[in-house]
Amino acid sequence: MDTTYKKLPSKPVDVKKRITHWLIAIVSIVLIVWSCTGTDFGGIKASAAQIAGAIFSGIFHPDWSYVYNGTGEDLISQLWQTICIAFLGTFISAIISLPFAFWAANTRHKKWYASRSGKIVLAIIRSFPEIVLALMFIKAVGPGSAAGVLALGFHSVGMLAKLFSEAIENLEDGPNEAVTSVGGSKFNIIMFSTMPNLMPALISNTLYRFDVSIRSASILGLVGAGGIGYPLIIALQYRQWNRVGIILLGIIVMVVVIDWISGWIRKKLV
Amino acid sequence: MSKNDQDLMNLPKKKFNIMNLIWLVIIVAGLFISVNVTNTHISVLFANFSQFSDIFVQMSHPDWSYLGAVIPLLLETIKMAILGTVIGSVVAFIYSLLIARNIIKNKVVTGILRFIMNIIRTIPDLLLGAVFVAIVGIGPVAGIFALAVFTFGVVVKLFYEAIETIDPGPIEALTAVGANKLQIIWFAVLPQIMTYFISYVLYAFEINVRASTVLGYIGAGGIGLYLQQTLQVFDYAKTGTIIIVIIVVVVLIDYVSSKSREALMK
Numbered sequence: 001m002d003t004t005y006k007k008l009p010s011k012p013v014d015v016k017k018r019i020t021h022w023l024i025a026i027v028s029i030v031l032i033v034w035s036c037t038g039t040d041f042g043g044i045k046a047s048a049a050q051i052a053g054a055i056f057s058g059i060f061h062p063d064w065s066y067v068y069n070g071t072g073e074d075l076i077s078q079l080w081q082t083i084c085i086a087f088l089g090t091f092i093s094a095i096i097s098l099p100f101a102f103w104a105a106n107t108r109h110k111k112w113y114a115s116r117s118g119k120i121v122l123a124i125i126r127s128f129p130e131i132v133l134a135l136m137f138i139k140a141v142g143p144g145s146a147a148g149v150l151a152l153g154f155h156s157v158g159m160l161a162k163l164f165s166e167a168i169e170n171l172e173d174g175p176n177e178a179v180t181s182v183g184g185s186k187f188n189i190i191m192f193s194t195m196p197n198l199m200p201a202l203i204s205n206t207l208y209r210f211d212v213s214i215r216s217a218s219i220l221g222l223v224g225a226g227g228i229g230y231p232l233i234i235a236l237q238y239r240q241w242n243r244v245g246i247i248l249l250g251i252i253v254m255v256v257v258i259d260w261i262s263g264w265i266r267k268k269l270v
Numbered sequence: 271m272s273k274n275d276q277d278l279m280n281l282p283k284k285k286f287n288i289m290n291l292i293w294l295v296i297i298v299a300g301l302f303i304s305v306n307v308t309n310t311h312i313s314v315l316f317a318n319f320s321q322f323s324d325i326f327v328q329m330s331h332p333d334w335s336y337l338g339a340v341i342p343l344l345l346e347t348i349k350m351a352i353l354g355t356v357i358g359s360v361v362a363f364i365y366s367l368l369i370a371r372n373i374i375k376n377k378v379v380t381g382i383l384r385f386i387m388n389i390i391r392t393i394p395d396l397l398l399g400a401v402f403v404a405i406v407g408i409g410p411v412a413g414i415f416a417l418a419v420f421t422f423g424v425v426v427k428l429f430y431e432a433i434e435t436i437d438p439g440p441i442e443a444l445t446a447v448g449a450n451k452l453q454i455i456w457f458a459v460l461p462q463i464m465t466y467f468i469s470y471v472l473y474a475f476e477i478n479v480r481a482s483t484v485l486g487y488i489g490a491g492g493i494g495l496y497l498q499q500t501l502q503v504f505d506y507a508k509t510g511t512i513i514i515v516i517i518v519v520v521v522l523i524d525y526v527s528s529k530s531r532e533a534l535m536k
Contacts, residue, residue, distance in 0.1 A: 032356055035349035048406045055401065084304035091301060127520040129484045129494075131396075132513060135501055140322035141315055145308035150315060215394040222396060222488055226308065232397065233488075236404045244401075248393070255392040 051241075058245025066246055073231070075250045082227035083254070085145050085220070086213035089152025094206045096157050101164030118165070126158030130216060134225040145226025152213055152220070160209045167201035200269050207262040214258050218251050329510030336511045340496060344515060347492035350410050350485070351478040354417025359471045362422045366429035367455060372438065391423040395481040399490040410491025417482060421474045428473075432466040433459060465534050472527045479523050483516045 068076045104118030134151035141147050175193035184192065221229020228251060235243040304310075315322070367373055369383045398416040406412045440458035449457070486494025493512060500508040 031352055035352040038346070038349065051405045055405070081307055084307040087300055088304040088308055088310060091297075123521055123524070124517055127480070127517040128513065129497070129516065131484050131487055131494075132497065132501070132509070136322060136325050137315075139325055140318040146310040146314065149304075149308050149310045215392075219394050219396040222400060229397070233400060236400055239404075244404075248397075248401075251394075251397070252389055252392045256388070259392070 054241040055244055055248075058241035058243070059249055060245070061242060062246035062249055063240070063242035064246070066243055067250075075228075075231075075246060078228045078231055079250050079254050081145055082217045082221075083214065083258070085148045085152060085227050086210060086217040088149045089217065090156060090206060090210045090213045092149070092153030093156035093160050093209070094202075096153065097161040097164050100157060100161035101168055103165075104161060105165040105168035107169065115165075119162075122158050122162050122165075124158075125155070126162070128155070128158075130155045130220070131223050134220050134223050138223070138225060143224040143226075148217060148220040148225035148227055151225060152216055155216070156209055156213060159212070160205060163205040163209070164202060167198060167205065170201075171197055204266045204269055207266055211255075211259055211262055214255055218254075325506055328506035329513065331507055332510035332514055333505075333507040334511065336508045337515070340493065340512055340515055343486070343493045343496060344519065346410055347482045347486070347494075348479065348519070350413045350417060350492050351475060351482040353414045354482070355421050355471060355475045355478050357414070357418040358421025359425050359467075359474060361418070362426040362429055363467070365422070366426050366433055367459075369426075370430045370433040372434055372436070372441070373451075373455070373459065387423070387426055390419065391427065393419075393423070395420045396484065396488060399485045400488050403489045408489040408491075413482060413485040413490035413492055416485060416490055417478050420481060421478060424477060425470050425474045428470045429463075429467065432463050432470070436462040469531045469534050472531050476524050476527050480520055483520070 066075050068074050100118065100122060104115055104122055106112075106115040106119075130151060133155050134147055137147040137150045141150065171194065175197060176189050179189045179193045217226075218228045221227040221231070222233050224230060228247060232244065232247045232251075235241075235247060365383070365387070369380045369387065371377070371380055374380055395416060398419050399413060402412040402415045402419075406415060436459060440462070441454055444454045444458045482492050482494075484494045484497070486492040486496070487498045489495070493516065497509065497512050500506070500512065
């Protein structure tokens with residue numbers, strides 16, 4: 001039998017491509033090795049497995065008495081507070097985002113530096129740590145959920161305005177031209193072509209941001225800006241693993257339910 | 271102008287939609303409730319605005335001599351982000367092969383594994399940090415674990431969706447010539463999804479750099495530690511330095527990574 005059939009033809013070789021691939025691979029391996037240096041993995045506490053086990057068993061044997069006891073310090077009211085912080089924060093940021101979005105949107109009728117500067121401003125807002133913002137607002141309005149609302153409201157602008165501006169960039173000029181051609185004013189254009197076309201994208205992005213805000217709001221409590229994070233950090237510090245378990249469970253259920261509802265609304269919108 | 275012409279001048283009336291009204295009522299009610307629950311009054315902000323702006327002014331006069339102390343922790347932060355991304359995405363890679371319905375045909379297995387994945391995805395990054403600090407103790411290791419789990423949550427969903435959208439032809443061809451599962455993955459699945467994988471890992475890395483900068487605040491290593499220390503003693507000039515360094519690094523890494531993702535996808 002002729003054995004040549006059994007051999008596959010050799011792959012075509014593109015030297016330039018191969019060199020770049022190898023270079024990228026080497027650089028990434030060097031980076032990974034570099035990041036392993038200096039990290040002391042021996043520093044893990046001996047009790048690590050035990051505590052992890054305690055938290056896990058806490059999740060499966062939660063402290064049910066904490067769920068609702070009517071004092072306003074229980075799980076349900078803290079979760080409700082978290083949701084309210086996220087809701088109000090998202091609402092504020094949606095309003096602030098609109099002008100920013102029109103500033104940053106790269107449409108045809110604008111000079112290039114207008115949208116570029118808007119994009120840079122948004123990138124800076126996005127990168128400004130949320131927790132620091134929360135602490136600054138705590139200084140201004142005192143600890144509590146108000147600081148959380150304001151921090152969320154301002155921080156979300158960075159991402160939300162970016163999404164909005166992308167929606168504006170994706171708008172088609174047709175409806176605008178149609179309104180102009182029958183003699184519509186600038187106000188008419190906004191009322192009858194821009195806004196109706198933009199609305200579904202705006203609502204869907206705001207809902208998406210609400211999902212993210214729920215997660216952020218449950219973190220903000222770690223620094224004292226209201227919500228479920230505060231009782232969690234207290235429970236972790238006092239090693240009440242059952243309570244840690246029920247709080248984690250509560251957060252997971254809350255996030256899943258909110259994700260599900262907003263996903264359902266978004267699906268109906270599109 | 272005849273009456274008919276006048277009618278033409280008017281804009282057509284919109285049809286009244288009861289659902290819109292209901293949504294409006296829900297949103298307004300939600301606003302009232304949340305203002306009540308959170309006790310937010312904009313007036314308080316304006317009353318104390320001088321304090322807020324004062325912090326801002328102090329931050330905008332950063333203390334550059336502090337830069338020397340910041341850089342080592344900054345490097346630690348980046349190391350944490352890299353390690354967290356690598357560990358998380360390696361685990362996510364294996365996991366995504368197990369939950370892709372075109373590779374594992376058993377719906378019970380994929381269903382259960384997907385349920386676990388969805389639960390992990392819901393936990394926010396800083397909460398993971400707080401829990402891991404309690405488990406492994408204060409230090410960058412807690413941060414690396416937190417970032418790894420967080421990366422897993424972000425990446426695994428993108429991974430398995432990419433795997434499920436591949437062209438089934440190569441898989442069928444390999445099955446037809448008698449290849450086993452590993453060979454199918456290596457020769458039919460991987461070549462189709464490699465670019466997506468790399469791009470998603472880079473995307474996760476961007477998110478992780480952002481997340482790792484604040485993880486230190488709760489004791490999980492990195493530059494956030496100094497953030498907490500300087501804020502505690504009200505040394506806002508130093509805080510300003512840290513924030514500027516963070517913003518520069520985050521924007522720089524975002525830029526490099528998004529450019530390389532664009533180059534990949536070409």
